[in-house]
Amino acid sequence: GDGDGDGVTSRKYTRDFLLTFSEQCTDLPVNFDIGPDIAAETLMSVPIAISHHVDRESY
Amino acid sequence: SKSLSTILHQPHLLEHSWTFWFNNPSAKSKQAAWGSSIRPVHTFGTVEEFWGLYNNIHHPSKLLAGADFHCFKHKIEPKWEDPICANGGKWTISFPRGKSDTSWLYTLLAMIGEQFDNGDEICGAVVNVRAKQEKIAIWTKNASNESAQLSIGRQWKEFLDYNDSIGFIVHDDAIKFDRFAKNRYTI
Numbered sequence: 001g002d003g004d005g006d007g008v009t010s011r012k013y014t015r016d017f018l019l020t021f022s023e024q025c026t027d028l029p030v031n032f033d034i035g036p037d038i039a040a041e042t043l044m045s046v047p048i049a050i051s052h053h054v055d056r057e058s059y
Numbered sequence: 060s061k062s063l064s065t066i067l068h069q070p071h072l073l074e075h076s077w078t079f080w081f082n083n084p085s086a087k088s089k090q091a092a093w094g095s096s097i098r099p100v101h102t103f104g105t106v107e108e109f110w111g112l113y114n115n116i117h118h119p120s121k122l123l124a125g126a127d128f129h130c131f132k133h134k135i136e137p138k139w140e141d142p143i144c145a146n147g148g149k150w151t152i153s154f155p156r157g158k159s160d161t162s163w164l165y166t167l168l169a170m171i172g173e174q175f176d177n178g179d180e181i182c183g184a185v186v187n188v189r190a191k192q193e194k195i196a197i198w199t200k201n202a203s204n205e206s207a208q209l210s211i212g213r214q215w216k217e218f219l220d221y222n223d224s225i226g227f228i229v230h231d232d233a234i235k236f237d238r239f240a241k242n243r244y245t246i
Contacts, residue, residue, distance in 0.1 A: 011074040013172035015165060015218070018106060021071075025110035029101065032112070038098050042126065043081050045117050 071106035074173045076133035077183070078102040079112060084125030084188075102133050109171060113164070120157040124190040130167055131183025137198070139230045144182050148202035148229040148243060150212045152195050152221060159186060159193035162219045166195055169218045176214065177207040202229040202243060212246040 028048070034040050040048055079100040100116075103109050122128060129137040138144065154162065166184050168174075175181060182198040197215060199208060208227055216225060226242030233240045 011072055011173060013071070013073075013106065013168075014174070015168045015172065018109075018168045018172055021106050021110050022114070025107045026114050027111050028115050029103065029108045029111050032101055034100065035098055037096070038081055038083055038100065042083060042123055043100065043116055043128075045121065046115050048115075 070108075073104055073106065073109070073171050074178075075171075076102055076104040077109075077130050077171055078133050079116070080127075080129035080131060080137050082127035082129075084123045097127070097129070097137065104133075106171075109167075113167070118160040119163050119186045119188055119193050120160050122186075122188045124156075124188055126188045127185055128188070129183060129185040130170065131198070132181070135182045137183060137185060139234060141182075143200055144198055144230065146202060146230075147182060147198055147200045148208070148227055148232075149196040149198045150208075150215060150225055150227050152215075152219070152225055154193045154195070156189070156191055156193060159195055162221070163193075163195055165218050166197065166215070169215070170197075174214070174218065175211055177210045180204065180207045180211060202227070202231075205244065208244055209246060212244065216246070 028046075032048075034044070034048065079102075080097055081100050082097045101112055103112060116128075119128070131137045135141055135143045152162065163184075163186050170178070170181060170184060180199045180201065182200055184195060184197045187194045187196070197211060199211060202208065212225055212227060216222070224245055227244040227246075228240050229243045232243065
């Protein structure tokens with residue numbers, strides 16, 4: 001909870017409570033911006049717009 | 060007073076902000092120094108942001124062998140040299156390749172939900188994906204604080220419903236003895 005209650009910490013959330021958010025939070029944070037030095041496809045499970053240049057050295 | 064929809068859309072703040080870090084396996088071979096390709100991916104501070112990230116990134120079973128994926132408290136770097144990590148150590152659990160996804164998620168949820176009694180001692184967690192295994196480790200701050208380390212190890216096993224023994228290795232020992240470092244604590 002948030003609050004001015006007992007003064008004890010704070011923001012504790014059980015696993016079951018956290019899991020209830022899983023299906024409703026499917027969008028990347030709006031300010032998400034993967035850096036140019038991370039190969040996005042190795043990390044991301046969804047295609048994302050990538051602004052950095054393509055490395056063509058293998059062609 | 061607040062309307063119901065305002066309350067429903069109020070993000071759930073976490074006690075700490077956390078940063079995901081990724082060590083790109085394809086870049087690793089091109090880097091001279093090990094660890095030089097570790098990069099911060101994104102920092103989050105709410106339950107909603109956590110899921111937004113988690114739902115769009117590969118889980119350990121889908122990461123390439125050689126990848127390291129970290130979740131550390133904001134401003135703590137997942138490196139031995141980080142001043143907050145320097146005197147610490149880590150608890151580690153190994154899984155066969157492709158078998159750590161649930162344990163990794165439960166580890167993250169326990170950390171960000173502040174379920175550890177000694178959560179202040181925790182720096183973060185990492186999953187190392189390798190060809191034949193996936194290793195999850197929890198990094199802590201003060202290896203010499205035995206009771207805190209034992210409490211974290213004990214609770215971690217509970218959260219994962221893991222029954223085999225696990226070992227705690229001090230970072231200093233890992234630096235000195237590499238793979239021959241002995242467990243400081245076992246639980």
